[in-house]
Amino acid sequence: MLIKTKKEQRFILFALLVIAVYLSPLFILQENAHIRVHDNLDSNLAWYKVLARSGEMFGTVNATIPQIINGRLSRNAFGTEYSIIVWLYALFPTMIAYGLSQTLTRIVAFFGMYWLLKKHFLPGEKWLFLQIATALAFALTPFWPSGMLSTMGMPLALWAILNIRNGERTWKEYLVLALLPFYASIVLGFFFFLTAMGILWLTDCFRGKGWNPGFFIAIVYMTMIFMLVEYRLIFSFLVIDEPNSRDEYIYATLPFWRSLRLVLKNYLLGHTHVMTVHTLFVLPPTFIAIYLVYLKKLWKQEKLFVFLFILNILLSIWYAFWFYEGWMPLVRRFHFLGTFNFARYHFLRPMVIYAGFALALKILLLQGKNWARTAKWFLVLQLLLLGLFNDEVIYRKKPTVKEFFAVELFREIEEYIELPKEEYRVASIGIHPAISQYNGFYTLDTYNNFYPLAYKHQFRKIIEKELAKNKRVRKYFDKWGGRCYIFTAQLGKHYMIKKNSKQHLKNLELNTDVFKKMGGRYIFSALPIDNPKENQLVLVKVFESKTSAWKIFLYKTL
Template identity: 75%
Template sequence: MVIETKKERRYILFALIVLGVYLSPLFILQENAHIRVHDNLDSNLAWYKVLARSGEMFGSVNAVIPQIINGQLSRNAFGTEYSVIVWLYAFFPTMIAYGLSQALTRVAAFFGMYLLLKDHFMPEPKWLSIKVGASLAFALTPFWPSGMLSTLGMPLALWAFLNIRKHEDTWKDYLVLTLLPLYASIVLGFFFFLSAMVIFWLWDVACGRGWNLRFLFGISYMSGIFMLVEYRLVYSFLFSSAPNSRDEYFHAHLPFWRSVRLFVKNYLVGHTHVMTVHTLIILPATFMAIYIVYQKKLWEQEKLFVFLFGLNIVLSLWYAFWFYQGWLPLTKMFHFLDTFNFARYHFLRPMVIYSSFALSLKIIALHGFDGVKIAKLMVVAQIVFLGLLNDEIVYREKPTVKEFFAQDLFTEVKDYIGLKPEQYRVASIGIHPAISQYNGFYTIDTYNNFYPLSYKHQFRKIIDKELAKNKTIEKYYDKWGGRCYLFTAQLGKRYMIKKDSKRHLKNLELNTEVFKEMGGRFIFSAIPIDNARQNKLLLEKVFVSKNAAWKIYLYKAM
């Protein structure tokens, strides 16, 4: 990357300072910081630590993780050892690793979007402030942390591919295509990006632009690198014949009008794993721009913007209607349509939305009344709005990382039990199993979406009567089952019961015999169980700590 002017350097330096300020709570507060719980604290952060301790970092494709579900969880379920994020958590304390991961992702996202806009979408120097502003906004989006560059790395990859397509490629482009697979996931973004590139290449061929073998080689090269990095996933997909929990994931269940409603919601608001925060500012900007294009007949002049505007709609439609029940005949014929989530083409939307945002600001600046001022106000407003969505603000009512994992509290529990953790198994009620796993306990419950189907069915026998009393959790477990939890009809899908709760579990009906058959010996309950003896459970002790968000009622299976 060549920074051409002092003004450009100042703008980029300012953007990096903003990113630094945004990230600063993670490094200043560390374990006292507030961060996302869903698909983050409740899962991935614990998984990285479990993997690092397991001794199976480089385990074979047939290796298992002993600490979870009696050694029936495949090592492959924790992904590749050739991902940088795995090593961050192996080498650094949790919050240092988390902060470094956030910084790496956001800086790469900023420069990727800036290069894409600068070299391909908006090459005119006069749009510098819009290009830097839109790129900074893109880098500030509240992306799913363990997704790494799976979505936020797409602009950088597209920049490299467009260079190759135009035969203006250098070693830098191939370096990008080589390094991105080391910090991104193919199933969480780049399968959909690369297949979109194949469609792009085919479109070029159909339009008479030639076969462009260099472009095709670039796509094949990056796909090959991903296949090597993600060899565990490839092995599991191609050679694993044993039924797993994903075999009971059924996506095609929505009637037509529910799918329409989901389309509207996704288009206007977005999705938790690819949060774009586009509703209040970006959406009006794109509507203003498309109105200007329509009014002034700028279809040919602004065809890239029009294409992105339409693509955004198509991606939301695809996402919503992937869950339409009309797919059922096909899913019965082709089982992989259920086990692989093709709805994730909408993971392209962050790149599409923020690229179209930059282009819409350019259109407004060129053709709108007092357009330059409005465009600058909009990009500043979006940056400020995203800044206010910092995790430390959004999750301030949630437990801190220290309070969530509650290491002091669980050390007390471990010391009280007095046995080596591998000598017994535990399960949790009212808190995530990831907490126990993070603290070194061996658990029969877990949150994973790839484990033996036979285990899911066996575990169900423990909670069979509870599921029968609550259709919501029954459907949640049977039609998905990623959360293999001790669900109760009373708590439903609430598994963060804090220590100040006044709740009691009443009329609990667990099959304790099956619990013990599966190796279960202790239950960590966040609230007291009034009919513990009827469930053949004995309250051993209650644990509480000022540094923990939870109170633990330790029950022993009799």
């Protein structure tokens, strides 16, 4: 889409400047920056580095990653080598790769939403401010970093598919549909997008609009490219029959009233993996707009807005009730319902919410000068609020990237042990095993949602007595197990114990015989253990560094 006017150019340049300022802390501070820990520092960023070092980037579908869980972790668990994000971390230092990924994602998100609004949802030069400002707001949302364009690329994909649906079938649309799979995940967004497009195509057919083969072919085209790119995932899901950790994933546990409460929570606050920050300044104009539609009988004129308003509610209902206990009989009967997370249709919500936001503001703008002024303030306040959700602001009390991975500290530990890392195995207590993995240690513990079930059961024997003392952590491990950690009854689900902690681990009961049998020789504990001898452990040295968030008590098995 060509930029036609100078005013449009100025607005776009201003938006790109805002994005640049928003991202600047990542490039200025680099390892001293604060970024998300959950499902980011504690997992994905370490995985990318482990994969790059493993020599298995192009490993076969039966290859494994030697550094993790005694080589029992499938290479397929780390995703496809055709993903651009994998290569960013293979080619660049961690924070350069992270900054480039953030930049690419937010720029594509901005132009995707802008083009979608400009062409299909809010056409017309008089809505330029709404188009640009809403697209900028969407691009500044705190999306899940390793999700890449899985949700943030949906507006661009929808722009291309709607063009094709309307008969505009140029190389641009097909190029977009071909490239997005290389920087997105089908299970983290686009499976749900593509099935939604399939429903739209079927709806067109039933409404008498014809079969529109071009529209159908576009959906199949993008699906096939995703399947080629994600061939490892397809192989693991359809071919490998070894029981894995997801086979014990039990999610349908909520009673009816708690599911209802989750509907409200998701609708008002969103979800950690698709944060939209929409509660304060997006929902109010949306509610006002739907009231005006009702009051002035604008159902036909604003049918797209009404559709998005209803769809947003339905997506929250679907998400919440996917965890309703009433599903369990079906889950037990149909295995794939337990291993594939169909709740993620709510990953469509960021696009739905912000497209609906733009349409709601348009309705307000048409109500006169005062309402127009109010609508613009809603947009400005939303942009300011999103600025405050910058990682450097909201994670300022968390460790920096440098403090989290503590490379200098773990180099000291490596030098002290004086053995090749592949000759022994370690596990951590009170810190994420991703830290050890990032620093090249071979770990018995891990955070992965797809590993052999037999390994989970074997590892469980190490912490069996600790799990028996804490029902909450026992259910967490047994009914999910993605975090295959050395859990303790005392610490529970706390695994970021900083070096200034005064706690001690008391009455620890580990099965060290199993730990040693699995190759375990050292434990990196964030806290001193009061009864090491009872656990066949001996404290050999304490490590601390100014550049580390942790103090490591190095224990060796007797």
